[in-house]
Amino acid sequence: MHIRKPPPPCILLNNVSCMRNAQTILRNINVSVHDGSALVLSGANGSGKTTFLRMLAGFSRPSAGEILWNGHDITSPGVYQQYKLQLNWLSLKDAIKSKFTVLENVQWYEVLEGKDGKASLPALEFMGLGRLANDKPRMLSMGQRKRLQLARLLAIGRPIWLLDEPSVALDQEGVQLLEYIISKHRKEGGIVFATTHTPIEIEDAMYLRLPQRFPRRKTLVDLLD
Numbered sequence: 001m002h003i004r005k006p007p008p009p010c011i012l013l014n015n016v017s018c019m020r021n022a023q024t025i026l027r028n029i030n031v032s033v034h035d036g037s038a039l040v041l042s043g044a045n046g047s048g049k050t051t052f053l054r055m056l057a058g059f060s061r062p063s064a065g066e067i068l069w070n071g072h073d074i075t076s077p078g079v080y081q082q083y084k085l086q087l088n089w090l091s092l093k094d095a096i097k098s099k100f101t102v103l104e105n106v107q108w109y110e111v112l113e114g115k116d117g118k119a120s121l122p123a124l125e126f127m128g129l130g131r132l133a134n135d136k137p138r139m140l141s142m143g144q145r146k147r148l149q150l151a152r153l154l155a156i157g158r159p160i161w162l163l164d165e166p167s168v169a170l171d172q173e174g175v176q177l178l179e180y181i182i183s184k185h186r187k188e189g190g191i192v193f194a195t196t197h198t199p200i201e202i203e204d205a206m207y208l209r210l211p212q213r214f215p216r217r218k219t220l221v222d223l224l225d
C-alpha cells in the first residue's frame, strides 16, 4: 500500500535564536506553518515580536537554528531571491509617499509587481477609501493610512503576509475588515504571521506568546494598584 507522506511545512523555524546588539532577543523557537495557516505573536513591549517578523523577512539573520521555506534555508542567497518575492510586509512605518495620491500609493506597488494596476482601486474601495482615491495622503487619518496599507496587501497579492500590529489605529469596522481579508487570504492558501497587543479574531490560528526578556521592574501601574 502506498502511504502518502504529509506535506512538509511551508515555513519551519528549527530551534531558532536571534541576537540584536549582542543580546539574545529570541531563544530556541520551534514553529511549523503550513499553507493556509496563521501564527499570532503576542508578548510584552520589547519581547521580540517585530524581531521575529524581521527574521522571517530576512532583515535579521538567526544567530542559531534555521528557517526553512519549502525545505530550503532562507538565508542562502539563491533561495532568498525567490523567497522574498513571496512576502508582503506591513509595518508601523507605512511607507506612504506624500507626493502620490492615495490611489498611486497602492498602484505604485502593484505596478512594481509587474501587474497592470487595475486591482488597486477595487482594493481601496473594499477598504472604504474609494472616495479618497484621488486625494493626497496628508488628508488621511491614522486609521485610513492603515487601511491604505491593507489595500496594498490585497492589490499586490503575495502569499506570505508579515503583519506588524495590523490592527493599530483601526476602528471596529476596520478590524472586522482586517479579520475578513486574513480569513480570505488563508482560504486561498496564504500564510499570515501577525503581531498584536489587541485581540484579533483569527479562526484556528496558532498563538505564540513570547516571554518577557527581563525580570519586570515595578511601574507606576503597580504603585497605583
Ligand SMILES: Nc1ncnc2c1ncn2[C@@H]1O[C@H](COP(=O)(O)OP(=O)(O)OP(=O)(O)O)[C@@H](O)[C@H]1O
Binding pocket: 020, 021, 025, 043, 044, 045, 046, 047, 048, 049, 050, 051, 052
Ligand atoms: N535596531 C535595534 N538594534 C538593537 N536592538 C534593537 C533594535 N530594535 C529593537 N531592539 C531591541 O530588541 C528587543 C525586541 O524588540 P522588538 O521591537 O522586536 O519588540 P516587540 O515585541 O516588537 O515590542 P513592541 O511590543 O514594543 O512593538 C528590544 O529589547 C529592543 O530594545
